[in-house]
Amino acid sequence: MPDDSFHVFDTTLRDGAQREGINLTVADKLAIAKLLDEFGVAFIEGGWPGANPKDTEFFQRAAAELDLRHARLSAFGSTRRAGVRAEEDPQVLALRDSGAPVVTLVAKSDIRHVERALRTTGEENLAMVADTVAFLRGSGRRVFLDCEHFFDGYRHDPAYALSVVRAAAEAGADVVVLCDTNGGMLPADITRVVTEVREATGARLGIHAQDDSGCAVANTLAAVDAGATHVQCTANGYGERVGNANLFSVVAALELKQGRDVLPEGCLSQMTRVSQAIAEIVNIAPSTHQPYVGVSAFAHKAGLHASAIKVDPDLYQHLDPVLVGNDMRMLVSDMAGRASIELKAKELGLDLSGDRELAGRVVERVKSMELAGYSFEAADASLELLLREELGRPVRYFDTESWRVIAERRAVGRADESAVSEATVKLHVKGERVIATGEGNGPVNALDRALRSAMEGVYTALGGLELTDYKVRILEGASGTAAVTRILVTFSDGRGEWTTVGVGENVIEASWIALEQAVTYGLLRQGYPQD
Numbered sequence: 001m002p003d004d005s006f007h008v009f010d011t012t013l014r015d016g017a018q019r020e021g022i023n024l025t026v027a028d029k030l031a032i033a034k035l036l037d038e039f040g041v042a043f044i045e046g047g048w049p050g051a052n053p054k055d056t057e058f059f060q061r062a063a064a065e066l067d068l069r070h071a072r073l074s075a076f077g078s079t080r081r082a083g084v085r086a087e088e089d090p091q092v093l094a095l096r097d098s099g100a101p102v103v104t105l106v107a108k109s110d111i112r113h114v115e116r117a118l119r120t121t122g123e124e125n126l127a128m129v130a131d132t133v134a135f136l137r138g139s140g141r142r143v144f145l146d147c148e149h150f151f152d153g154y155r156h157d158p159a160y161a162l163s164v165v166r167a168a169a170e171a172g173a174d175v176v177v178l179c180d181t182n183g184g185m186l187p188a189d190i191t192r193v194v195t196e197v198r199e200a201t202g203a204r205l206g207i208h209a210q211d212d213s214g215c216a217v218a219n220t221l222a223a224v225d226a227g228a229t230h231v232q233c234t235a236n237g238y239g240e241r242v243g244n245a246n247l248f249s250v251v252a253a254l255e256l257k258q259g260r261d262v263l264p265e266g267c268l269s270q271m272t273r274v275s276q277a278i279a280e281i282v283n284i285a286p287s288t289h290q291p292y293v294g295v296s297a298f299a300h301k302a303g304l305h306a307s308a309i310k311v312d313p314d315l316y317q318h319l320d321p322v323l324v325g326n327d328m329r330m331l332v333s334d335m336a337g338r339a340s341i342e343l344k345a346k347e348l349g350l351d352l353s354g355d356r357e358l359a360g361r362v363v364e365r366v367k368s369m370e371l372a373g374y375s376f377e378a379a380d381a382s383l384e385l386l387l388r389e390e391l392g393r394p395v396r397y398f399d400t401e402s403w404r405v406i407a408e409r410r411a412v413g414r415a416d417e418s419a420v421s422e423a424t425v426k427l428h429v430k431g432e433r434v435i436a437t438g439e440g441n442g443p444v445n446a447l448d449r450a451l452r453s454a455m456e457g458v459y460t461a462l463g464g465l466e467l468t469d470y471k472v473r474i475l476e477g478a479s480g481t482a483a484v485t486r487i488l489v490t491f492s493d494g495r496g497e498w499t500t501v502g503v504g505e506n507v508i509e510a511s512w513i514a515l516e517q518a519v520t521y522g523l524l525r526q527g528y529p530q531d
């Protein structure tokens with residue numbers, strides 16, 4: 001269990017919410033706070049009470065509704081206005097009245113900002129810092145102070161920047177956070193400045209790094225190396241402009257690379273789940289390539305990598321994905337070799353019994369199909385059907401004799417004016433020839449319905465399968481051949497999803513191939529025996 005000597009301070013609900021495209025409701029904020037607490041951060045910055053009604057309500061509801069196990073809430077706000085007493089500044093009073101046990105104040109530490117943005121003197125700014133910290137400390141709050149634009153300010157006028165740190169620490173701020181507000185610093189700048197400030201002031205220091213130079217995580221770690229003991233981060237790196245230091249990357253590095261105990265025991269393995277759940281709430285698709293937590297973070301595509309991973313996964317992985325709640329995955333494509341196939345088959349629960357010739361045949365088939373337009377890396381279900389076929393156990397619940405689709409647009413002005421499609425399929429199911437039709441709002445929908453209607457009497461679980469995603473990609477023909485269409489369809493049975501791929505010269509032909517496989521795989525998942 002980490003003690004107070006090192007703080008993981010999360011600002012997703014304040015700085016993260018400053019990202020373009022994020023607009024959180026109070027309920028969203030409460031849900032995210034709960035997840036961050038489960039992840040074990042020490043502080044959650046909930047927003048700026050008084051700046052908008054939502055943030056004010058968040059603190060009221062958080063006090064009543066959140067039962068935080070690990071984290072303490074922090075309210076964010078600025079130092080008092082120039083020329084106004086802290087105890088009379090409504091903004092400062094709103095911070096006190098938020099009920100949050102911690103207040104994080106933003107203060108100017110670059111003299112140019114003091115004079116040009118605040119339009120006051122350096123001396124008055126120091127008084128604003130000291131008065132506000134002292135007032136909130138006197139009201140029983142723990143205070144952290146964010147020195148905005150610290151690194152730029154220090155470069156321009158180090159003596160003034162240091163005087164802000166001293167004013168805050170002497171007034172009772174627990175931590176003085178050095179902020180790279182414009183995000184332009186590099187790790188070497190951070191190491192040098194944090195070291196110098198620590199030596200010059202003796203204050204407890206924190207780091208808040210924006211990611212404008214792509215170095216926020218590295219800058220945060222550099223600050224820790226130089227003695228900072230409080231890191232401000234956001235989930236998935238959300239934040240103003242290009243974002244902030246990514247909480248998950250920073251915590252994983254501290255815990256797993258540096259051996260620091262910064263989260264309560266057992267929390268680290270929640271990382272992938274928490275990252276994805278927060279992405280869902282903010283309604284931004286999780287980044288597949290995010291370090292540690294992305295679905296591609298431990299996905300291996302190259303055949304050479306797979307052949308070494310077969311011997312020992314550590315040979316091509318910087319750590320065991322299980323530690324951060326993620327998984328290793330094998331991708332099979334035209335870059336695969338036999339080892340990729342063997343590992344993928346194992347992942348799918350199929351035993352190739354070390355049969356190198358069989359694996360070689362699958363590699364050749366995959367490569368020639370990918371040349372023709374197939375792509376297996378997102379279509380595990382198609383690959384599994386192919387593997388089963390090569391193993392001599394093809395999966396077949398029905399045979400297709402033929403299919404046909406008619407698309408029709410009804411005359412303008414009729415009650416049923418919209419375009420409709422009608423499909424007819426002729427199948428052989430359990431020795432019976434079945435002819436069925438289906439109507440739909442498009443050809444694929446009509447084919448799906450016809451296929452179900454032909455078989456639902458025999459395979460009743462078909463009713464519980466749902467087509468949830470359909471992707472079309474037109475691929476340019478190679479060396480003078482016509483363009484082909486690649487279709488990926490995803491089905492769900494409520495317990496899981498699977499994806500299949502079809503390729504053809506036209507969209508309906510390709511869709512049928514993918515659909516036929518998706519239904520076949522779905523029946524296999526439901527455990528139907530084959531004839």
Ligand SMILES: CC(=O)SCCNC(=O)CCNC(=O)[C@H](O)C(C)(C)COP(=O)(O)OP(=O)(O)OC[C@H]1O[C@@H](n2cnc3c(N)ncnc32)[C@H](O)[C@@H]1OP(=O)(O)O
Binds near residue numbers: 050119
């Ligand atoms: C680096 C960061 O990300 S800090 C986080 C910043 N977050 C936000 O700005 C989001 C929430 N902000 C808001 O809702 C609004 O800006 C409010 C409610 C805070 C203030 O709104 P307004 O009173 O209309 O002021 P406005 O936004 O135009 O300007 C900010 C004022 O704060 C002053 N100010 C800025 N920083 C500080 C500071 N550290 N201490 C005291 N005053 C400050 C500015 O000088 C300016 O004063 P002025 O009104 O006398 O010109």
Ligand SMILES: CC(=O)C(=O)O
Binds near residue numbers: 015146179210
């Ligand atoms: C405080 C803050 O968000 C910054 O300086 O970037």
